[in-house]
Amino acid sequence: MIYDFPDKSAPIRQGDIFVGLPRIDISLNRVLIVGETGERMAKWAEIVQKYEPLNIIVPVRPVIAIAATQDCDALHGRDITLCEIGEFRDVERKAKETTSAKSWKNIITQHARINQKWFYLPPDEKIGFSEKMAVDFMVTLRVPRAELEELRDLRKGRLNEIAEEHFRERIGEFFRRYPYDEWYPLDQEELQAYLREYPDAKPFPWQQTETTGIGGKK
Amino acid sequence: MNSAYTADLQDRPPESQTIEIGFLGGESYTRRTVNLRGKPWIAKIAGILLPLAVSTITVIPDPWLMEKRRRDSVVTVSIFQKVIGHAISRSEALFIARQILEQAEQERLALAEFEAARGIQWGEEL
Numbered sequence: 001m002i003y004d005f006p007d008k009s010a011p012i013r014q015g016d017i018f019v020g021l022p023r024i025d026i027s028l029n030r031v032l033i034v035g036e037t038g039e040r041m042a043k044w045a046e047i048v049q050k051y052e053p054l055n056i057i058v059p060v061r062p063v064i065a066i067a068a069t070q071d072c073d074a075l076h077g078r079d080i081t082l083c084e085i086g087e088f089r090d091v092e093r094k095a096k097e098t099t100s101a102k103s104w105k106n107i108i109t110q111h112a113r114i115n116q117k118w119f120y121l122p123p124d125e126k127i128g129f130s131e132k133m134a135v136d137f138m139v140t141l142r143v144p145r146a147e148l149e150e151l152r153d154l155r156k157g158r159l160n161e162i163a164e165e166h167f168r169e170r171i172g173e174f175f176r177r178y179p180y181d182e183w184y185p186l187d188q189e190e191l192q193a194y195l196r197e198y199p200d201a202k203p204f205p206w207q208q209t210e211t212t213g214i215g216g217k218k
Numbered sequence: 219m220n221s222a223y224t225a226d227l228q229d230r231p232p233e234s235q236t237i238e239i240g241f242l243g244g245e246s247y248t249r250r251t252v253n254l255r256g257k258p259w260i261a262k263i264a265g266i267l268l269p270l271a272v273s274t275i276t277v278i279p280d281p282w283l284m285e286k287r288r289r290d291s292v293v294t295v296s297i298f299q300k301v302i303g304h305a306i307s308r309s310e311a312l313f314i315a316r317q318i319l320e321q322a323e324q325e326r327l328a329l330a331e332f333e334a335a336r337g338i339q340w341g342e343e344l
Contacts, residue, residue: 042303
């Protein structure tokens with residue numbers, strides 16, 4: 001499909017796919033501190049007041065991930081950032097019950113029209129994907145570059161030229177997103193329709209009228 | 219790389235040592251000549267032994283570093299004493315870590331559901 005399989009000695013590049021990399025999840029409300037006399041649980045807000053390093057227990061699990069760091073930094077930087085890869089149905093929940101080829105086509109080709117948080121990876125036996133997969137731009141990992149280079153056995157392949165070019169642009173586009181309140185240009189009628197679906201939206205001053213009773217602060 | 223150290227002891231009288239230290243690229247170059255001719259024998263021995271004795275000082279643990287480490291351990295202990303929270307067993311800690319992992323995954327899925335519901339629906343069959 002859309003993958004290449006570089007030699008083990010090839011340097012790490014953006015678009016390289018690794019298996020078994022550690023994803024760490026931390027809770028700021030339940031920090032497990034390792035002490036000489038045992039373990040202790042505390043909130044991060046309490047610990048951070050001292051502003052000192054300490055040892056804690058964090059949960060970790062192995063995941064599949066793709067190098068997001070651009071090639072130059074992947075050669076020289078201290079760390080490499082990767083995005084987690086998951087099953088497409090989990091990353092894009094709209095597809096959790098999708099079955100027909102036409103529906104899949106509609107979802108997979110959305111990239112040209114909207115800025116999705118995922119990048120589609122088709123199944124491929126050689127790389128080890130038995131299902132449709134997706135890069136989740138929202139979930140990132142960071143690992144030391146030199147140590148990842150020693151673990152190049154975990155690299156199962158990389159995106160081919162066409163896919164890598166697309167991936168590079170997509171990841172750049174995703175992190176360039178301009179967040180804004182999408183309802184700001186709606187007129188009264190459109191705003192009413194919008195509020196029925198998203199009641200938490202706060203109308204802007206120019207959208208407030210006495211007759212409609214729409215109010216609130218931005 | 220264009221930097222290297224060289225020590226040139228050849229083509230010199232036995233009592234004279236030239237130590238050249240510098241970058242081959244020419245950015246920095248230091249030449250120092252030590253001429254021991256005519257010095258008393260005790261001075262020659264001292265000249266050899268003193269640098270050796272001084273060089274061993276560098277392998278002695280740095281007192282400042284030791285002090286810093288000692289202070290760090292004190293600070294760490296004080297953190298443990300002051301942290302508000304309750305003590306738990308190691309197995310309990312590992313269980314909570316597992317819970318944190320599962321909760322994070324559930325929250326990620328919930329967010330994915332929320333975003334999917336908000337996105338543009340491309341056709342009824344989706």
